[in-house]
Amino acid sequence: MDYFDLSPDKFAWRGSRPHEIETRRADMSDQLIFDVLLVRGGIREPDSLWPPHDPTGLRRLLDAIQTSSYDALKNDCLVYFLLKWHQDGREAQFAQELAIPPQFVSITDAYWHLDSGVDAARAIGLLSDARVHREYSSKVIQALSLAPNPSPLIVRFVRTVKPALTEPGDIDAYLLALAETSFLEAWLYQRSFPDDDKMRGRLLQKIVEWCFVRTSCCMTTSNVTLIDNDSRTA
Known part of the structure; x- marks a missing residue:
């Protein structure tokens, strides 16, 4: 003490x-x-x-x-x-x-x-x-x-420390962090799993879901901007 x-x-x-x-x-x-x-x-x-x-x-x-x-x-x-x-x-x-x-x-x-x-x-x-x-x-x-701003940190951790990612939740988190920093790298990461590996299908679905969420967010932001501009014009 x-x-x-x-x-x-x-x-x-x-x-x-x-x-x-x-x-x-x-x-x-x-x-x-x-x-x-x-x-x-x-x-x-x-x-x-x-x-x-x-x-x-x-x-x-x-x-x-x-x-x-x-x-x-x-x-x-x-x-x-x-x-x-x-x-x-x-x-x-x-x-x-x-x-x-x-x-x-x-x-x-x-x-x-x-x-x-x-x-x-x-x-x-x-x-x-x-x-x-x-x-x-x-x-x-x-x-x-x-x-x-977690995505760059998660990517940096995996690439620097090189932990063995075995838990599906950890793999999902890394994939989504990659998607936020580079969609191409996220795509290549899911393709690094064998065709018959269930994880590859899971990650592909995660990418598709991420794309829909991003598109929805962008559309919402655009609509808010348009409404704001219209209100100013009026």
């Missing part, structure tokens, strides 16, 4: 922050990356501990981490993740004092950016580090999809 500021005006999860974290959890299919990490450490019902609403709640979370099934290094990474919520750099001193290896710092930083939504694009560069063990591609794509 010594590394955390517990004062009412500087507690990292004061005010609306717990609600913001919970809202982002809902937007990520009710499970943040930090939730996944807690569960993998044997901590059940992470949403009952994270985020903490007061210092007592933080103590309960830290106690659960301390008694998790993880080794000391992974426990330290979880604490490092929590310290980053102060957003004042105190986690760097913690990492130095406990000698957390750089690759573990990088992956924890990446997960924090994705879970918090703060500069999520930064996570892509961190995940591209060859020393970093890449996991949770679906969660990464979910987090990036919540960014203001």
Whole structure:
């Protein structure tokens, strides 16, 4: 607890922050990356501990981490993740004092950016580090999809980090991100699947649906513009 500021005006999860974290959890299919990490450490019902609403709640979370099934290094990474919520750099001193290896710092930083939504694009560069063990591609794509302009980020993530896309939802998200940035590349991507692969038919349908949505949006925009121009002329 010594590394955390517990004062009412500087507690990292004061005010609306717990609600913001919970809202982002809902937007990520009710499970943040930090939730996944807690569960993998044997901590059940992470949403009952994270985020903490007061210092007592933080103590309960830290106690659960301390008694998790993880080794000391992974426990330290979880604490490092929590310290980053102060957003004042105190986690760097913690990492130095406990000698957390750089690759573990990088992956924890990446997960924090994705879970918090703060500069999520930064996570892509961190995940591209060859020393970093890449996991949770679906969660990464979910987090990036919540960014203001997600398509370039999703494309960059897949091309830079080169995750193995196996889940249909991840493949769909990548295809649609490609369509938003380059229709030709989206078309070539669906053609990269064998003719007898059900995924190819699925992706072709997604492209057709995307085209209809785009056409509908363009027509709506054009009609609004025409109405606006007519009203000005009148």
